[in-house]
Structure formats: C-alpha cells, structure tokens
Amino acid sequence: MADIADSPLANQANKSLEHENIETGEPKMRARDVDVYYGQKKAIDSVDIDVYTEFVTAFIGPSGCGKSTFLRALNRMNDTIPSARVTGTIELDGEDIYASGMDVVQLRARVGMVFQKPNPFPKSIYDNIAYGPKIHGLADAKPDLDNIVEKSLRRAGLWEEVKDRLTDSGTALSGGQQQRLCIARAIAVDPEVILMDEPCSALDPIATAKIEELIDELRGRYGIVIVTHSMQQAARVSQRTAFFHLGNLVEYGHTSDIFTNPTEQRTQDYITGRYG
Amino acid sequence: MSASTLILLVLGLGLAGWLVARSRAAMFRRAHGGKRIASLPNYHAWYAALWIVVPTLLFALIWAQIADNLVIQHVLASPAAADLPAFGMQRETMLAEARAVATGAAPGVFNPEAAALVEPFDEALTRYNIIGLVVTILIALAGGAWAFLRLKPDFRAHTRVERAVLGVLLIASLVAILTTLGIVASLVFETVRFFGMVNPIDFLTGVNWSPNPMTDGSNPDPERYGAVPLFWGTFFIGVVIAMIVAIPLGMMSAIYLNQYAAPRVRTWLKPALEVLAGVPTVVYGYFAALTIAPAIRDIAMSLGVQNPSSESALAAGLVMGVMIIPFVSSMADDSIAAVPQAMKDGSLAMGATQNETIKRVLVPAALPGIVAGIMLAISRAIGETMIVVMAASATARLSANPLEAMTTVTYQIVANLTGEASLDSASTLAAFALGFVLFLVTLVLNIIALRIVKRFREAYE
Ligand SMILES: Nc1ncnc2c1ncn2[C@@H]1O[C@H](COP(=O)(O)OP(=O)(O)OP(=O)(O)O)[C@@H](O)[C@H]1O
Numbered sequence: 001m002a003d004i005a006d007s008p009l010a011n012q013a014n015k016s017l018e019h020e021n022i023e024t025g026e027p028k029m030r031a032r033d034v035d036v037y038y039g040q041k042k043a044i045d046s047v048d049i050d051v052y053t054e055f056v057t058a059f060i061g062p063s064g065c066g067k068s069t070f071l072r073a074l075n076r077m078n079d080t081i082p083s084a085r086v087t088g089t090i091e092l093d094g095e096d097i098y099a100s101g102m103d104v105v106q107l108r109a110r111v112g113m114v115f116q117k118p119n120p121f122p123k124s125i126y127d128n129i130a131y132g133p134k135i136h137g138l139a140d141a142k143p144d145l146d147n148i149v150e151k152s153l154r155r156a157g158l159w160e161e162v163k164d165r166l167t168d169s170g171t172a173l174s175g176g177q178q179q180r181l182c183i184a185r186a187i188a189v190d191p192e193v194i195l196m197d198e199p200c201s202a203l204d205p206i207a208t209a210k211i212e213e214l215i216d217e218l219r220g221r222y223g224i225v226i227v228t229h230s231m232q233q234a235a236r237v238s239q240r241t242a243f244f245h246l247g248n249l250v251e252y253g254h255t256s257d258i259f260t261n262p263t264e265q266r267t268q269d270y271i272t273g274r275y276g
Numbered sequence: 277m278s279a280s281t282l283i284l285l286v287l288g289l290g291l292a293g294w295l296v297a298r299s300r301a302a303m304f305r306r307a308h309g310g311k312r313i314a315s316l317p318n319y320h321a322w323y324a325a326l327w328i329v330v331p332t333l334l335f336a337l338i339w340a341q342i343a344d345n346l347v348i349q350h351v352l353a354s355p356a357a358a359d360l361p362a363f364g365m366q367r368e369t370m371l372a373e374a375r376a377v378a379t380g381a382a383p384g385v386f387n388p389e390a391a392a393l394v395e396p397f398d399e400a401l402t403r404y405n406i407i408g409l410v411v412t413i414l415i416a417l418a419g420g421a422w423a424f425l426r427l428k429p430d431f432r433a434h435t436r437v438e439r440a441v442l443g444v445l446l447i448a449s450l451v452a453i454l455t456t457l458g459i460v461a462s463l464v465f466e467t468v469r470f471f472g473m474v475n476p477i478d479f480l481t482g483v484n485w486s487p488n489p490m491t492d493g494s495n496p497d498p499e500r501y502g503a504v505p506l507f508w509g510t511f512f513i514g515v516v517i518a519m520i521v522a523i524p525l526g527m528m529s530a531i532y533l534n535q536y537a538a539p540r541v542r543t544w545l546k547p548a549l550e551v552l553a554g555v556p557t558v559v560y561g562y563f564a565a566l567t568i569a570p571a572i573r574d575i576a577m578s579l580g581v582q583n584p585s586s587e588s589a590l591a592a593g594l595v596m597g598v599m600i601i602p603f604v605s606s607m608a609d610d611s612i613a614a615v616p617q618a619m620k621d622g623s624l625a626m627g628a629t630q631n632e633t634i635k636r637v638l639v640p641a642a643l644p645g646i647v648a649g650i651m652l653a654i655s656r657a658i659g660e661t662m663i664v665v666m667a668a669s670a671t672a673r674l675s676a677n678p679l680e681a682m683t684t685v686t687y688q689i690v691a692n693l694t695g696e697a698s699l700d701s702a703s704t705l706a707a708f709a710l711g712f713v714l715f716l717v718t719l720v721l722n723i724i725a726l727r728i729v730k731r732f733r734e735a736y737e
C-alpha cells in the first residue's frame with residue numbers, strides 16, 4: 001500500500017487529519033441494518049453508519065451503488081417514491097425516524113437536503129430563503145424574516161453577491177450561486193443535519209471550491225453528509241468516508257485511513273482508479 | 277363531355293408523358309454507358325407529367341367557368357330566344373329545362389316554349405365541348421413537348437420536381453390561412469356596411485338593444501342598436517358565472533389528478549373528465565334549458581323571489597361552466613406536470629407538506645400555463661352558442677342579478693341572421709358586426725394565451 005500513502009489524495013486526506021483530534025459525542029444519526037428496496041429489488045443491503053455533527057461524512061462509490069438511495073433514506077425522501085421501502089432502524093438523536101409517530105415534515109425540517117442539480121424555486125431570492133421559515137412559522141414579523149434571510153445568505157457565502165438584488169428571481173443566478181442559494185435555503189430552517197447529493201457536479205472548479213469552503217465552515221454546526229464522485233473532494237472536505245459498492249457498505253472510517261490505508265481490496269481498487 | 281371524362285383524359289395524357297419521358301431518360305442512361313445522369317429517370321418522368329397535367333387542369337378549371345356563359349350567350353342569340361319572358365323565374369326555369377333536355381338529364385320539356393330552346397342549347401354545348409377538348413389536348417401536347425425538349429442527360433429534373441412539390445405543400449398550408457382571411461374579409465365587409473347605417477360609437481356604447489327586423493330596413497334608428505347589454509350578458513354568463521364554476525372545479529380536479537390520485541384512479545378519471553369536452557354542446561343546451569333552468573326557477577321561487585325567470589343567466593352560465601371544466605383542468609394538469617420534479621422535491625425536502633408544496637411552489641410555477649388555459653376557456657365560453665340559444669333569453673338586459681333573463685352576442689347573431697329580415701337590412705348586418713367584435717375579442721385572448729404558454733415553455737427548456 002505504499003503507493004497509496006504517497007499519492008496526492010493521501011496528502012490531502014492527511015491534512016484533514018489535523019481536524020481529527022476533536023472530542024466526539026453521541027452520533028447525530030445512527031443507521032443500523034438498513035435495507036432499501038425498490039419494489040422487489042434490493043438497492044441497499046444491511047448498512048450501518050453513524051453521522052456526527054463534528055465531522056463531514058462523505059459517501060463514495062461507483063455509479064448505481066446506492067449512495068443517493070441511502071442518503072434519501074436519512075430524511076425519508078424515499079417516501080415520495082411509491083415503490084421504495086426501507087427496513088432497519090435509522091435514528092436521529094436516538095429517535096427512530098421511521099417510527100409511526102414520526103412527523104415527516106418535522107424530520108425534513110431537521111434533516112435538510114441539497115440536490116445534485118440546483119433547484120431554486122421560481123421565486124425571488126428573498127422568497128426562496130424565506131420559504132422554509134414561513135412554512136415552519138420560524139419568523140413572526142418581517143424584521144425577523146429579513147434577519148433569517150440575511151443570516152442564511154451570509155452563512156452560505158452569498159450575501160455580498162446578492163444583497164442588492166434580493167427581489168430578482170432565484171433562477172436568474174449562475175449555477176454556482178444557485179447551488180449556494182439552495183444551501184442557504186436549507187440552512188434557513190436551522191436544520192441539524194444537511195444531506196448533499198453531489199452538490200458540485202454541475203459546477204465549475206471555482207464554484208466548487210467556494211462550496212467546499214462553505215462546507216468546511218458549516219462543519220461542527222450541522223451534521224453534513226455529502227455524496228461525491230470526486231475522490232479529491234471527499235479527501236478535501238470530509239473526515240469520515242463511507243465506500244459503497246453494489247448496495248453494500250464496504251468500508252467506513254476515517255477519511256485519512258480510507259485513502260491511505262484501506263482494509264478492503266475493493267476500496268483500494270476504487271480510489272486508485274483501478275475499479276472497472 | 278363531362279368533367280370526369282375530361283380529368284381522366286388529362287391524367288391519361290399525363291401518364292403517357294410520364295412513360296415517354298421515363299423511357300427517354302433511360303435511353304440517356306444507356307447512351308452514357310450506364311453512367312449516372314443528372315437526375316433519375318423517374319424525376320424526368322414526373323417533370324414531363326407535371327408539365328402536361330398542371331396547365332391542362334388549370335385551363336379546365338377556367339374553361340368550366342367561362343364555357344357556361346358562352347353557351348348561354350349562344351342560346352340567347354338564337355332566334356328562338358326572342359320569345360322568352362324578359363326576366364325572372366320563368367325565364368330561368370325555361371333555360372334550365374332546355375339545358376337539362378339537351379344534356380340528356382331530362383327526357384322532355386314540361387314547358388312547350390322551352391322545346392324550341394333545346395336545339396340551340398344542343399348546338400352550343402357540342403360546339404364549346406369540342407373547343408374545350410381540342411384546346412385541352414393542345415395544351416397538354418404543348419406542355420409535354422416543352423418538357424420533353426428540355427430533357428437532357430445533364431438536366432436536373434429533380435430540383436424542378438422538388439420545387440413543384442414545395443408549391444403543392446405551400447398551397448395546402450395556405451388553404452386554412454386563406455379561409456380564415458376570407459372569413460375575416462367577409463365579416464369586415466358586412467360590418468362596414470352595418471356601420472354605414474349605425475354609428476359604431478352608438479353600437480359600442482348604446483345600452484338599448486331592440487332591432488326591429490320588419491321595419492328597420494337600411495335606415496334604422498341607431499338608438500335601438502346599442503350592443504352593451506349583449507356584451508354584458510356575454511361577459512356575465514360566459515366569464516363571470518361560467519368561470520366561477522370552471523376555475524375552482526377545473527383547478528381542483530387537475531391538482532387531484534396530478535398530485536393525489538393513485539395511478540389506477542387517474543387512468544379512469546382523466547378520460548372521464550375529457551368526455552365532458554366531447555359532449556355535443558346542443559346536449560348541454562337541453563340540459564340547461566330543460567333541467568337546470570326550471571330547477572333554478574323553482575329554488576328561487578321557494579326562496580321567495582318574485583317572478584324568477586325560467587331563462588336565467590345562471591342556468592346558462594352554470595352549464596357552460598361545467599362544459600368548460602375540462603379545458604381549464606387539462607391545461608392546468610399539463611402545466612403542473614411540466615414543473616420539474618426537482619422543484620417539488622426541493623420543497624418537500626424543506627419539510628413542506630404536499631399541500632404547501634402545491635400551493636406555494638407548483639401552482640405558482642405553473643401559473644402562466646394555468647392562466648393561459650383559463651383565457652382559452654374564456655374565449656371558448658364567450659363564443660359558445662348552442663347553450664345560450666337554448667337556455668338564455670332573447671331579452672337584452674343590463675343586470676347583475678343572475679336570476680334574470682339575459683341575452684348574449686352569439687344568441688343575437690343567430691336570432692338576427694335567421695330572422696325574417698332581408699340580407700341587407702340593418703338587423704341582419706348587425707349580426708356581422710357582433711360577430712366581428714366577438715372574433716376580435718377571442719382572437720386577442722388566444723394570442724395572449726399562446727404567448728404566455730410559449731414563454732412558459734421556454735422557462736423550463
Ligand atoms: N426510483 C427508483 N426506482 C427503482 N430503482 C431505482 C430508483 N432509483 C434508483 N434505483 C436503483 O437503485 C440503485 C441505486 O441507485 P442510486 O441512485 O442510489 O445510485 P447512486 O449510487 O446514487 O448512483 P449515482 O452515483 O449514479 O448517482 C440503482 O441500481 C438504481 O437503478
């Protein structure tokens with residue numbers, strides 16, 4: 001494995017090692033023995049994973065291995081697909097999110113999501129951000145709402161770029177700005193976890209760098225799970241990495257370990273590009 | 277000689293030209309030692325055939341128009357015609373009778389005076405038939421010869437044929453447009469005549485509508501041609517009442533079908549809804565006149581309304597609204613379905629409920645399409661005729677009480693056109709002016725709606 005340890009990937013992962021002497025408390029989300037089916041087809045097979053607020057967790061793996069499927073299981077977005085079925089337990093703060101008493105609406109307010117393709121609503125920038133707080137009744141008066149909008153846009157690093165054009169349509173922004181708008185929109189309802197499904201795959205390198213920076217700043221405040229096809233991105237932004245293959249969780253651990261010292265041959269093949 | 281034999285003859289000549297040209301082109305090919313010539317033999321063949329058929333048919337068309345006149349002229353010039361009555365029906369009848377006998381369509385004359393005319397008719401028909409036939413054949417030969425002389429190994433027959441095909445397609449597509457233009461032109465023409473008798477300002481702003489077909493003639497009292505009550509009735513029945521029914525019901529059924537209905541329910545319910553659009557409007561008319569209108573009158577009476585009308589605006593409007601539901605709902609359904617799933621997911625992932633997502637994201641995003649659908653529905657409703665003819669009233673009234681009788685533009689068009697008055701009396705011409713106004717309004721509504729839809733499409737490309 002010496003060849004991997006010297007690779008640039010491993011170097012990046014080593015840098016993120018510096019962050020790792022953080023005390024970890026209880027995991028924010030805990031998945032145990034989770035299967036996901038589409039009709040008869042099993043897309044996820046008995047996956048165990050912990051998500052911590054202190055770390056960014058990256059899901060990597062070849063296309064079709066079930067990363068999105070599992071990610072969507074974490075805030076029950078799979079409920080919108082009639083054929084999808086989830087078994088096993090997924091807990092948020094120790095509470096089973098698939099329990100019958102669980103309010104999906106509340107759950108999704110606590111576990112937000114950012115999609116692969118930026119999907120701002122065809123409303124003004126302001127209304128895009130205000131949408132969540134309004135439906136969840138987080139702001140009573142206009143000044144409160146203004147406050148939330150500004151704070152969210154600042155956190156998403158978009159405020160300076162859009163503060164003079166809050167009434168413009170959200171769809172009139174550039175792709176990278178739209179994606180940060182979507183992140184700001186997710187932040188606006190003050191979630192505990194943010195799930196991101198390939199948030200940079202439609203963006204150029206500069207916009208990607210901005211989002212990665214943003215993810216790094218958000219770490220610690222929100223539990224962040226990011227699906228990515230870019231090994232470099234996983235190495236740069238995450239502290240925990242999960243490698244999926246054919247619906248199985250092959251390996252899950254410290255990002256630095258996965259990239260320098262994987263225990264599984266399949267992981268090593270994938271991250272060194274030897275995977276078919 | 278009848279038209280059909282003439283056409284057969286022309287086609288036969290065309291076929292002959294086709295075959296000859298084809299074999300000539302094939303000869304070029306052989307002469308070139310099997311090498312390629314500029315166009316396939318078939319194109320040469322079509323080129324020649326078109327040159328034969330098209331000019332002859334054009335001639336035949338024109339000839340059919342003028343030959344008739346020539347025949348009549350010949351007959352009238354004959355000595356036997358001197359005895360004909362000078363004008364009127366009798367004269368026409370006799371000419372027609374003589375012609376029928378001459379062409380063999382009738383065995384003998386009924387009017388003895390007509391018998392003398394058979395001979396000249398016969399003569400004239402034969403003469404002009406022969407002239408027509410000879411000219412047709414000459415034109416065919418000339419066309420064929422012209423085409424034939426141009427056939428050369430390097431002649432690009434295919435581009436010529438291509439151009440001819442293009443012409444045909446162009447003409448086909450122009451037919452609909454030209455028809456529309458023709459309709460507009462005739463409307464405009466009659467409308468201008470009407471406005472020569474009644475000042476357009478009086479017409480568009482007057483509030484008293486009571487044309488009298490018997491006495492108005494061509495010098496009517498403009499005071500009686502105020503169309504405002506008709507516009508009001510149309511607006512009140514077709515826009516206010518009908519839309520109060522159609523917009524909420526159409527929207528709600530679209531949302532239900534699109535967002536809530538299980539696939540199995542949807543496969544049944546959607547066609548069922550669309551059947552509504554296929555019910556003949558005359559059937560809605562019965563329903564409005566025979567079922568709804570009496571029911572409304574009875575209910576009004578039981579509520580203590582004095583003398584409610586049995587031709588209330590409400591009855592026509594309600595039924596019209598039901599008729600319009602499928603237009604509203606299918607446009608709304610399409611536009612909601614066109615909103616990307618990502619938008620919906622985005623909202624649901626924020627923790628919005630299905631209902632909030634529909635209200636705050638889907639419907640606003642689909643709004644342009646929905647509005648366009650409503651405008652199309654309105655233009656349908658105000659142009660709708662059968663329901664109002666059967667269920668609305670002839671009385672023009674400016675009132676906001678839906679229980680009262682009202683009349684509409686389309687009702688009055690029908691009434692005035694099918695009335696007793698002659699075609700150039702003011703009351704008949706008023707129908708054209710009304711039709712013209714209606715046409716303009718629906719045209720504008722449709723144009724606006726189509727523009728909105730187009731913009732909307734672009735937004736999600
Ligand atoms: N709505 C669905 N219905 C049925 N099968 C599905 C559905 N969505 C995904 N699948 C299947 O589930 C498996 C996992 O898909 P998933 O989208 O989770 O993969 P992924 O790892 O996110 O891939 P990618 O990297 O290409 O996004 C695939 O085999 C896919 O075909």
Ligand SMILES: [Mg+2]
Pocket residue numbers: 067068069197
């Ligand atoms: Mg995916």
